[in-house]
Amino acid sequence: xxxxxxxxxxxxxxxxxxxxxxxxxxxxxxxxxxxxxxxxxxxxxxxxxxxxxxxxxxxxxxxxxxxxxxxxxxxxxxxxxxxxxxxxxxxxxxxxxxxxxxxxxxxxxxxxxxxxxxxxxxxxxxxxxxxxxxxxxxxxxxxxxxxxxxxxxxxxxxxxxxxxxxxxxxxxxxxxxxxxxxxxxxxxxxxxxxxxxxxxxxxxxxxxxxxxxxxxxxxxxxxxxxxxxxxxxxxxxxxxxxxxxxxxxxxxxxxxxxxxxxxxxxxxxxxxxxxxxxxxxxxxxxxxxxxxxxxxxxxxxxxxxxxxxxxxxxxxxxxxxxxxxxxxxxxxxxxxxxxxxxxxxxxxxxxxxxxxxxxxxxxxxxxxxxxxxxxxxxxxxxxxxxxxxxxxxxxxxxxxxxxxxxxxxxxxxxxxxxxxxxxxxxxxxxxxxxxxxxxxxxxxxxxxxxxxxxxxxxxxxxxxxxxxxxxxxxxxxxxxxxxxxxxxxxxxxxxxxxxxxxxxxxxxxxxxxxxxxxxxxxxxxxxxxxxxxxxxxxxxxxxxxxxxxxxxxxxxxxxxxxxxxxxxxxxxxxxxxxxxxxxxxxxxxxxxxxxxxxxxxxx
Amino acid sequence: xxxxxxxxxxxxxxxxxxxxxxxxxxxxxxxxxxxxxxxxxxxxxxxxxxxxxxxxxxxxxxxxxxxxxxxxxxxxxxxxxxxxxxxxxxxxxxxxxxxxxxxxxxxxxxxxxxxxxxxxxxxxxxxxxxxxxxxxxxxxxxxxxxxxxxxxxxxxxxxxxxxxxxxxxxxxxxxxxxxxxxxxxxxxxxxxxxxxxxxxxxxxxxxxxxxxxxxxxxxxxxxxxxxxxxxxxxxxxxxxxxxxxxx
Numbered sequence: 025x026x027x028x029x030x031x032x033x034x035x036x037x038x039x040x041x042x043x044x045x046x047x048x049x050x051x052x053x054x055x056x057x058x059x060x061x062x063x064x065x066x067x068x069x070x071x072x073x074x075x076x077x078x079x080x081x082x083x084x085x086x087x088x089x090x091x092x093x094x095x096x097x098x099x100x101x102x103x104x105x106x107x108x109x110x111x112x113x114x115x116x117x118x119x120x121x122x123x124x125x126x127x128x129x130x131x132x133x134x135x136x137x138x139x140x141x142x143x144x145x146x147x148x149x150x151x152x153x154x155x156x157x158x159x160x161x162x163x164x165x166x167x168x169x170x171x172x173x174x175x176x177x178x179x180x181x182x183x184x185x186x187x188x189x190x191x192x193x194x195x196x197x198x199x200x201x202x203x204x205x206x207x208x209x210x211x212x213x214x215x216x217x218x219x220x221x222x223x224x225x226x227x228x229x230x231x232x233x234x235x236x237x238x239x240x241x242x243x244x245x246x247x248x249x250x251x252x253x254x255x256x257x258x259x260x261x262x263x264x265x266x267x268x269x270x271x272x273x274x275x276x277x278x279x280x281x282x283x284x285x286x287x288x289x290x291x292x293x294x295x296x297x298x299x300x301x302x303x304x305x306x307x308x309x310x311x312x313x314x315x316x317x318x319x320x321x322x323x324x325x326x327x328x329x330x331x332x333x334x335x336x337x338x339x340x341x342x343x344x345x346x347x348x349x350x351x352x353x354x355x356x357x358x359x360x361x362x363x364x365x366x367x368x369x370x371x372x373x374x375x376x377x378x379x380x381x382x383x384x385x386x387x388x389x390x391x392x393x394x395x396x397x398x399x400x401x402x403x404x405x406x407x408x409x410x411x412x413x414x415x416x417x418x419x420x421x422x423x424x425x426x427x428x429x430x431x432x433x434x435x436x437x438x439x440x441x442x443x444x445x446x447x448x449x450x451x452x453x454x455x456x457x458x459x460x461x462x463x464x465x466x467x468x469x470x471x472x473x474x475x476x477x478x479x480x481x482x483x484x485x486x487x488x489x490x491x492x493x494x495x496x497x498x499x500x501x502x503x504x505x506x507x508x509x510x511x512x513x514x515x516x517x518x519x520x521x522x523x524x525x526x527x528x529x530x531x532x533x534x535x536x537x538x539x540x541x542x543x544x545x546x547x548x549x550x551x552x553x554x555x556x557x558x559x560x561x562x563x564x565x566x567x568x569x570x571x572x573x574x575x576x577x578x579x580x581x582x583x584x585x586x587x588x589x590x591x592x593x594x595x596x597x598x599x600x601x602x603x604x605x606x607x608x609x610x611x612x613x614x615x616x617x618x619x620x621x622x623x624x625x626x627x
Numbered sequence: 628x629x630x631x632x633x634x635x636x637x638x639x640x641x642x643x644x645x646x647x648x649x650x651x652x653x654x655x656x657x658x659x660x661x662x663x664x665x666x667x668x669x670x671x672x673x674x675x676x677x678x679x680x681x682x683x684x685x686x687x688x689x690x691x692x693x694x695x696x697x698x699x700x701x702x703x704x705x706x707x708x709x710x711x712x713x714x715x716x717x718x719x720x721x722x723x724x725x726x727x728x729x730x731x732x733x734x735x736x737x738x739x740x741x742x743x744x745x746x747x748x749x750x751x752x753x754x755x756x757x758x759x760x761x762x763x764x765x766x767x768x769x770x771x772x773x774x775x776x777x778x779x780x781x782x783x784x785x786x787x788x789x790x791x792x793x794x795x796x797x798x799x800x801x802x803x804x805x806x807x808x809x810x811x812x813x814x815x816x817x818x819x820x821x822x823x824x825x826x827x828x829x830x831x832x833x834x835x836x837x838x839x840x841x842x843x844x845x846x847x848x849x850x851x852x853x854x855x856x857x858x859x860x861x862x863x864x865x866x867x868x869x870x871x872x873x874x
Contacts, residue, residue, distance in 0.1 A: 065675075066733060067772055068683045123753055129742035129807065131761045131768060138755030156765065162682065163768055173733075174741045181730070204722055233677040267654020273680045383680060386699055388654070496666040540671030543638060544723040547670030 026477060028199075028210040033059035033178070034463035035456075036198060036213035038185050038240060041069030042161070043428025043448035043455075044219035045168035050456025051217075052175040056463050059211060060172075061200070062181045063220075063235045067169040070221050070233050071448075074161025075276035075379065076145055077153025078125075078449070079442030080118035084135055085142045086322065089150040091115040095619070096626035098443060100302060101147040101332050102407075102436020103576045103586075105253065105594060108615045109414035110434045114443070114450050121449035122154050130167040132156055144281040144318060146330045147440040149306065151320070158276045158377050164445060183209060185239065186552055187479045188216065188247040188424070191469035195247065195423040199476055201483070203549065206542025208480055212471055214463035217417075217425040217455050218244055218410060219448075223257070223560045225499075225553075227403035228507040231263055231274040237553040238560030240430035244410045245559055249419040251597040252432040252610070253408030254560070255567035255578045258439055259512045261336035263402025265354035270387045272402040275357065275380060277441045279397075280329040282376050283318040284359040285311075286340070287396065288348040294355075295328035300335055307331065315365060334438045334577045337401040341512055344400065354400035360393055369393065401512055405444065406560075407435040407577060408567070411596065417455035423462055423469075427455035432594075437576020484542070486551045492537030495551035502529055502557055510565050515581045519569045526562055533558060562605055567595045570607045630702065631710040632660060634672070638723045645669075646710065651702055657713065658686050658697035661725070673724035681838060684773030688725050689714045694775040694836045716778040718787075729774055735793050739801060740817060744809040760808050767803035767847060769839040772796065776833035776843060782826045792823035795833035795843050802847035805854070819855045824848070829872060 034056035037048045040063075048060045062069070083089040094115035099106055122140065126132065132154050133141040142151045156163040173179075185200035197212040220240030224232025245251050262275040280286075288294050299307050307328055308314035314327025329336065340355050350356050359377070363369035370393035374381050377392070384390040384397060410419050410426035412433060417425045428448035435443065486495070509522035533554040538547045573587035574580050596608040615623075630651050633644040647664045658676055665672040676686040679698045686697040691705065691712050705711055719727035749755050776795040782788050793801075801818050804810055818824050831844045841847070852872060 064677055064683075064685065065729065068677050068685050070678070072683045072771070073678050073680065126753065127744055127747075129744070129804075129810075131756070131765055131807070134756055134758040134761065138757050139753070156768070159682070159769065162771065166768065166770075166772075170736070170742070173737050181733075204728070233679065233683070235677065268652060269655045269659045270680075379682070386681070387656070387701070494666070494670060496670065500666075538670065544673040544726050545671045546665060546673060 026480065028208045028476070028480070030210040030212060031059055031178070032212040032468065033057045034213070035215045035217065035459045036211050037061065037217045037219060038198065038243070039063070039069070039219035039221060039428070039430070040066060040179070041219065041221055041428065041448070042071040042165055042168060042445065043452040044069070044217070045165065045172050046449055046452025047217045047219055047427055047456040047459070048177045049168065049172050049175055050453045051460040052177050054457060054460035056460045058177045059213070060177050060179045061183050061185060062179060063184050063239070065181050066179055067165055069165060070236060071161045071165040073231065073233065073274060074164070074445055075158040075274065076278040076281065077143055077155030077160045077442050078118070078122055078164065078445040079145070079148060079152050079440065080122045080154055080446055081115060081152060082119045082122065082140060082142060082154065084139045086150040089152060092622045093149050093626065094118070094152065096623050097148050098434070098440060099436070099623060101438050101440040103438060104436065105576070105612070106436030107414050107433035108613070108619055110451070112619060113414060113454070114434055114447060117450045118446040121446065121453065125164060125167050125449070128167050128171045130163050132163070143278065144326065144330060145441045146277055146280070146336070147332045148442065153442040155278070157375070158278050158379050160445065180209065184549065184552065185243060186483055188243045189471055189476065190247055191472065193422055194466070194469045195421060196469035196471050199479055203544050206545060206548070210471070210476060212468055214466050214468050215423045215425065215459040217427060217459050218430050219427050219452065220430050222406040222429045223564070224403045226502065226506045226557050226561045226564070227511070228503040229263065229272040230403040231260060231272055232403065237556045239553070239556045240426065241409055241563070242556035242559035244419060244421070244424060244426065245563070245597065245599060247421055247424060248599065249421045249424055250411040251408060251563050252411040252594050253436070253567070254406070254563040254597055255571050255595065256407035256437050256576055257403060257564060258333055258405035258407060258577050259337045259401040260404035261333055261340055261401055262357055262399040264388065265398050265400045266352040266388060273383065273387070274402065274404070275397060275399050276377070279357060279359050279377060279380060281318065282359065283315060283362045284329065284357055285327070285361065286329050287356040287358055288343045289350060290348060294343055294348070295331070295336070295339060298339060299328060300331065303331055332438055333441065337512060338579060340401055350398045352398050354398040356396040357399045358396035360395060405429065405439055407437065407439050408432045415454065416458035417451055418458060418462070423466065425455045425459045427451045437578065483552060486536050486538040486548060487542070489535065489537040492535040493532050495536040495538065495547055495554060498529060498532050498536055498554055499550055499557065502526070502561060505529070506561055506564070510561070510568055513579050513581050514568050516569065519565055522565045523562070523569070526558060526565065530558055563597045566605055566607050567597060570595050628707070630660070630707050632664060633710045633712050634661070634664070634725070635714040636672070636724055639721050644712070655702045656698055657690055657695070657700045657702065657711070660702065661697060661713070673722065673726045675726045682771060684771035687716055687773045687775050687778065689716060694778045696773055696775070696838050699838055716774070718778040718780070718784045731789055732772070732774055732777065732796065735797050736800065738821065739797060739804070740812050740814050742804055742807065742810055743812040745811050754809055756808050763846060764803050764806050766841055767799050769841055770796065770799055771839060773838060775836045775838065779832045779836045781830070781832070788823070788826060792826040795827070795848065798822070798824060798827070798851060799841065799843055799847045802851050805851065815855055815858050818851060819859060824852055824855055827852070
C-alpha cells in the first residue's frame with residue numbers, strides 16, 4: 025500500500041482567504057493545533073480583490089446607525105430568505121471585528137475627528153463601510169496574514185484538497201496534493217472548517233480568480249453535508265467589458281458610492297426608470313437629491329444607482345437588450361461628471377478610487393477622471409453554500425464547519441455590498457471557536473487508508489490516458505453553458521438544456537487527458553478542479569429549476585414575479601442514497617418576535 | 628496578428644526557451660497570451676496567477692528581461708515584431724517554467740517583530756488617528772507582495788545575499804510598522820543587523836519596478852536608514868553617511 029506524508033491537527037482549515045485566516049487565528053487562540061491549507065500562496069486569496077469596504081454599524085459617520093438598522097437592511101436585501109439569527113449575530117458583532125483589525129494593525133481611512141471613516145454602499149441605509157480607498161480587501165487579508173504568522177499555525181501553501189475523509193458520520197481528515205512536486209498529502213483532523221470561497225469560475229464572465237472552482241461546496245456535498253440557496257448567484261452590476269481580455273474584472277460599487285452614475289447610449293440616467301416597491305420610500309426623487317446623498321446630506325435619500333445589486337444588474341441587462349447599451353455591450357458608468365459639482369474632482373477621484381483609476385488607465389487606456397467607463401454584469405458571489413448552524417457554523421456533518429462565502433444563510437437571495445467582508449470576520453471567528461471546542465471534545469476518527477488509495481489512484485488517471493479531452497477545453501465548455509443557460513435571466517427550457525449538457529460534460533471530464541508529469545502541472549490541476557465545478561454547476565441549475573419565481577438574484581423570465589405561496593422557503597441540495605442530487609424544500613423558521621418588530625419598524 | 632513568444636521551459640535541473648506562435652487580439656496582456664498557449668499548445672506549462680487584475684501579485688515574471696506582473700503588461704506596449712521573451716524571476720530558485728520558489732520571503736517576514744500597539748487611548752476603548760498621520764503608512768500597505776522589488780535588487784539578484792539582507796519588500800514592511808502611529812515596538816537594531824539595511828546603496832531599481840508605484844527608496848528605505856544612523860552612529864559619521872546617501 026502506498027504511504028503518503030501525513031499531518032495531524034486538531035483543526036484543519038481549508039482555504040486561507042479572509043475567512044480561513046480568521047478561523048485559523050481564532051482556533052489557535054483557543055489552544056488547539058491548527059493546519060491551514062492555501063490553494064495559492066499565503067495572502068493571495070480572492071479577498072485581495074474586495075474593494076469597497078467592510079459593513080459594520082460603527083456609527084462613526086452617522087450616529088443614527090446601529091445594529092438594528094444593519095440587521096433590517098441585510099434582511100431586506102436578502103428578500104427575507106436569510107437565516108435571521110445569522111443576520112442578527114452579524115449585525116451585532118461586525119463592529120467589534122472591525123475594531124479588532126485596527127488593533128492588529130489595519131489602517132482604515134479616517135474621519136476628521138480621527139475615527140474609522142465609513143462610506144455609502146448599495147442597500148445600506150447609512151454610510152456604513154469601513155474602507156481603505158478601494159483596496160479594503162488587501163488591507164484586511166494582509167492584516168490577518170501578518171497577525172496569523174505569529175500564532176503557531178502550520179501553513180500548507182499551494183496545496184489543494186480533492187476529497188474529505190470520513191469515519192461513519194464524523195469527519196476524519198482530508199486528502200490532497202501540493203502543486204510544486206505534485207505529491208499527495210494526507211491530513212488527519214478532529215474538526216475541519218471549509219473556507220474555500222466561491223464558485224465564480226463556473227461562468228465565463230467573472231470577477232473571480234482561478235481558485236474559485238467551488239471546491240468547498242463540492243467537498244462538503246460529497247461528504248454528505250447539505251447545500252442551500254445555490255440558485256442565488258450574485259452578478260455584480262459593474263464589471264469591465266472592454267477590451268475583451270479584461271471582461272469581468274470588478275469595478276467597485278464604491279464608484280457609485282462616491283457619486284458615479286449609470287448612463288445608457290442616449291446619455292439617459294436610466295436607473296430612475298424603475299424603483300422596486302421595497303425601496304421606493306428610501307430612494308431619491310431626483311438627480312440633485314441623489315447627489316446630495318452621496319455628499320453626506322442627511323436629509324437626502326439615496327440615488328437609484330445604490331439600489332441592491334440584483335436590481336441594478338437587471339436594469340443594465342434591460343438597457344443592453346433593448347438596444348440602448350454602450351458600443352461594447354455594456355452601459356456607461358461615469359464618475360468624471362462630478363467635476364461640475366466639486367473643485368479638484370480629478371484629484372478627489374484618484375484619492376478615493378486609486379485602484380479603479382489605475383486599472384482603467386493601464387488596461388483600457390481610459391482616464392476615469394475625464395471619461396466614462398463601460399461596464400456590464402459579472403459573476404461575483406455565491407449567496408448559497410454549505411448549510412450551517414447560525415451560532416457554531418457547523419454543517420449537518422458532525423465536525424465539519426464552514427465560514428465565509430462557502431457557507432450559506434446570512435445573505436438570503438441577495439447580498440449587500442460590504443456584507444461579505446464582515447461575514448467572514450464574524451463567522452470566521454465563530455467557526456474557529458466552535459471547531460476548536462469540537463476538537464477538544466472529540467477524538468480523532470480513524471482514517472480508512474484503502475479509501476485514500478482509491479482516491480489517489482483516480483486522481484492520477486488523466487496521466488495514464490493516451491487520448492482524451494483537453495481539461496482546459498472542458499472547463500471552457502462548462503463556462504459557456506453556465507453563462508448562456510444559467511445566467512442572470514433564466515427560463516425552464518434553458519435550465520433543462522443545461523442539465524443534459526452538464527451530464528455530457530461529466531462524461532467528458534472522466535476522460536480528460538493530461539500531458540507531462542505531476543510537477544506544477546496546471547493542466548492536471550484543472551482536470552482535478554473539473555469535478556468540483558461540475559458539482560456546483562449542477563447544484564445551481566437544479567435549484568434554479570426548482571425555484572419557480574423571481575426573487576433577489578434569481579430571475580426567471582417564465583416566472584417573473586415573487587411567489588409568496590411557493591417561494592418563502594430555502595432549497596436544499598443533498599446527495600441521495602443513489603448518488604443522485606436531490607432538491608428539498610425547507611420552510612423558513614419563524615422569526616423571533618423582537619426581530620420581527622425591528623423589521624416592521626424599519627419598513 | 629501572429630506573435631511569437633519565447634518561454635522558458637524547464638526545472639531546477641535544466642531547461643531551454645521554447646517558441647510558441649499565437650494569434651493575438653485587441654487589449655491582450657502577457658498573461659492572456661500565456662493562458663492561450665497553455666490551453667492550446669502546452670497544457671502542462673507552469674504559471675502562477677490568481678486575480679488577473681494587478682491586485683494579488685502572483686504572476687510576477689520577467690518580460691523581455693524586465694520584472695513585471697504579466698497581468699498588467701499589455702502586448703501593445705511591447706515590440707511585437709520580434710519574439711516576446713518570458714522567463715521566471717531570477718532572484719529565487721526555479722520550480723518549473725515561469726514559477727519560482729518564493730518561500731524565502733515568507734520566512735523573512737516571520738522573523739520581523741510583529742505589530743505592537745499602544746493601549747487604546749480614547750474613551751470608547753479605541754484610538755484616534757488622523758488621516759495625514761497615516762498617509763505614508765497607507766502607501767506602504769499598498770504592497771501586493773509580488774516580490775518584483777526583491778527580484779530586481781542586485782543584492783539579492785546578483786550577489787544572492789539572502790541570508791544577510793531582507794530586501795526592499797521587507798524594508799517597506801519594517802517602515803510600515805515603525806511609522807505606524809500606534810506601534811511601540813523597536814526594530815532599528817534588527818533592521819541594521821539581521822535586516823542588513825546597509826547593503827542597500829539606493830540605486831532605486833526597486834522603486835522603478837514596483838507595480839503599485841510605492842516610492843520604496845525615498846519614502847521607506849532612506850527614512851529607515853536615517854533612523855538607524857541617528858541611533859547607531861556618531862554625528863560626524865552620520866554626516867558622511869548622509870552625503871553618501873544623497874549622491
